[in-house]
Amino acid sequence: MEHAEEAVETPARFETHSDRYVHWRLEIEPPLARLVMDVQEERPFRPGYPLKTNSYDLGVDLELADAIQRLRFEHPEVRAVVITSGKDRIFCSGANIYMLGSSSHSFKVNFCKFTNETRLAIEDASAHSGLKFVAAVNGACAGGGYELALACDEIILVDDASSAVSLPEVSLLAVLPGTGGLTRVVDKRKVRRDLADVFSSLGEGVKGKRAVQWRLVDETVPLSRFKARVAERAKALADASPARSGPGVELRPLEGRYEDGGVEHRYVSLRVDAAARVAHLTVKGPGEGEPATADAMRERGSELWALRAFRELDDVLLDLRFNRPDVGVVVLGTRGDSERVLAADRALWENRSDWFANEVLHHMKRVLKRLDLTARSFIAVIDAGSCFAGSLMELALAADRSYMLASSDGPKVQLSVLNDGPLPMSNGLSRLATRFPAGWPAGESMDEAYDAEAALEEGLVTFAPDDIDWDDEVRLAIEERASLSPDALTGMEANIRFAGPETLETKIFGRLSAWQNWIFQRPNAVGERGALTLYGKPERARFNWKRT
């Protein structure tokens, strides 16, 4: 394990495009689309494991995430998506076991987090873009394959002797179905807990009528009628979903510059101080001439500040997670004109009934959730020249703490309507509501610009040192944070960031993932004789039988 932990991995890149998908086919026939999984065995994300039996790795999932995103932005005419397999007799066999078995603990955890975010993006598209999903399960559907189906609105399973849905992780690999499976089975599909228990400990899975009776799938249909029935259900879902007027907006490449020392995008930059294990993540506000009408925003398309800046931020967060494991503290900064940020927010909010503005808002929301779920300490530094206002103020509210310079012509912070609900965290609350569980005393004064003293008074920032103390106080806070155990900080932040209610999402990232991370450390799974390590080998796993 320690060996794998130390292995050098090639930096991952996260952008892709439907023109160059390797493992998926995206077929558009408005109002329907088909997403066909046809994994190319010999093209894994990194060398060393063939992607047999429609199993997936990060490369496969990056394409899926991209396809969901492009469907929302580029194909407003599509209202239902059929997810199915291009292979014979196999829908999907889940995450590739050899890839998992040979990955570092940190990669495993981040891989699962990303695939979870992708499944949640499917549900987000269904809830907020009227894009409905049918899993057309045309063959064996195991583990992560079934978890992908669980993220869809409906699951239709072919009724034959071999097609079953299953979660064989516990029995075969001594790990959990970690991509939301256990949570969705009981909390989304409302499978009775004892049946969920039987199902999740039964390697071979459940097929046919029993799968319907147990609520594991919605329907089971013989192969002869399968295609027609899937089309019928997809059509019905599309018909029930509101039409959106085209044309779509192409998501153009970001073309960032990636170096050892950081990443440079147009609006977002990451500079890494490797020796200090600190990264500076800075977001620039909009320039002049951002559009304010729905038509002009669509015209600007993916170059719109609110879309481009948050796509860049998303890319940088993934870069941090996968490529810069040694960075413990991320200093969040902004540069620009607060008024322009507020104007951009206002334009989105006023045009939110337009599908494009709506998509941009939900995209912002997802990127900010990705930040909340990134296991690094975030410290917002609100200094001269910054523009922590509205949507960019979310960065300060998402941070574990914030420092704001108190000086006579120092920075100001300001809220906008976007801080008050449209960009909720995974717990379903705005960052403002999470921060002030007893209510924000100054709730009515959303239009005010607060200097450091006022912001401190209102609880919008953590500390407000003056010019004299500023440098030392900020430097010490960063140094102290970077000196603490990375594991303890990950656990601490995972608990403190998500005060208040729990949702399906927070249950997946809190309860389910925390248990899975624990198991990913246990010798029974990942030791020399662990089940995950020995998968596919002739030896049988040997367990330490102590229950914890």
Added chain:
Amino acid sequence: MEHAEEAVETPARFETHSDRYVHWRLEIEPPLARLVMDVQEERPFRPGYPLKTNSYDLGVDLELADAIQRLRFEHPEVRAVVITSGKDRIFCSGANIYMLGSSSHSFKVNFCKFTNETRLAIEDASAHSGLKFVAAVNGACAGGGYELALACDEIILVDDASSAVSLPEVSLLAVLPGTGGLTRVVDKRKVRRDLADVFSSLGEGVKGKRAVQWRLVDETVPLSRFKARVAERAKALADASPARSGPGVELRPLEGRYEDGGVEHRYVSLRVDAAARVAHLTVKGPGEGEPATADAMRERGSELWALRAFRELDDVLLDLRFNRPDVGVVVLGTRGDSERVLAADRALWENRSDWFANEVLHHMKRVLKRLDLTARSFIAVIDAGSCFAGSLMELALAADRSYMLASSDGPKVQLSVLNDGPLPMSNGLSRLATRFPAGWPAGESMDEAYDAEAALEEGLVTFAPDDIDWDDEVRLAIEERASLSPDALTGMEANIRFAGPETLETKIFGRLSAWQNWIFQRPNAVGERGALTLYGKPERARFNWKRT
């Protein structure tokens, strides 16, 4: 770690009595009581670590749990409890670090689970027995010490130069405050998340006015006025709490017989098949002549079936957790007359406005929660001669799955009003509501006795094999379960058992404890150079800086 994991530990015993407390003084002055923590350094639960600076181990916490329980049953005249320290300038320094550092992973996890249950029992007493708690923090209050205070209704901190509340776990030990601290700070006391972050990463803690401003304590009072102010607040809380008529009911010793092969109590027995790693836990229903009126029930006191049987069950569950780590599967059985169980339930329910019957019901509830939270697979076997009815039917509903014998004069199962709300799980729902998230179709027929076929039809049991298949099917289910990875099962059960809403309790046992368990496996905490391992030694911890 593996070394400690394998170390043989003396079997723990869990019963104690206020007459023989070593570490606490229980002083009764109705309507107040004082629980004074005065830990005897040289009397740890097992040899090898002195209990310096009012630090605690399992022995200290067993006495605390016993005291809370006895206050509820034996002292109905008490309506407020002051928890304070008998030491000078130190309230409590938390769980003993040397004890934790030298314990096996499994012991650490079970120790934290028990101490969490004790803190929740304090809150349960406040919510359901009108027994209010004031933490009189008369000195330094660190880690588990502050977590104990957090479980109280009010926290009063002495205002002097040295008395601070703190959670130094992250900074000193590279682990979490795992006894609910992180959860209660943000979810119970509603400390703002950025302040909680500062507080929880700051070894030295927060004192005086700032502790009040941050909501970490309710009041801070100079030493000269401390005693008077504590007495005043305790009196005010007692006055606001309804009086309960005495006399109390003594909790008499259980006097079970403990052997390698199991435990024998009057109503509850545990028989261990070590080779199979299976235990048979059997609960006998009431005998003849159980009382039905409030007076008669008080007269019967701790010999009342409903109280004695569930106290015995509690003892056996703790025995399983601490003394029998190799047991993976627990077969739950019952023996007796269903009508008598239902009569006992009815007597409690009809007299629930009597404080004693109310206490018995809440005790049942807590024991059943302990079962839900026990990391073993439970399989209920409903065979001839069993009495799975009402409160004992909860055992079948709590089990991960159940098998019921289908035969012409086979067993029946039946519900009572106790299944429909009075015995909720940690998630706040009854086991029936958790089982049927979409509602139980037969909700109206609580009076019916169901044979195997009908129980299967109604979803009350998982499987109903007939005479011919019974032996093989039950045997195979047990064997298969016992063959799976204990860790994967623990994680799976922790997810499937708690469908539905999350509460403070489930957040503590799900999110918080799962992260803590993960950290308890990480070399940064427990490795040779981990911070927990090296605590108190001259060497400094060395961390692997990779974030996960």
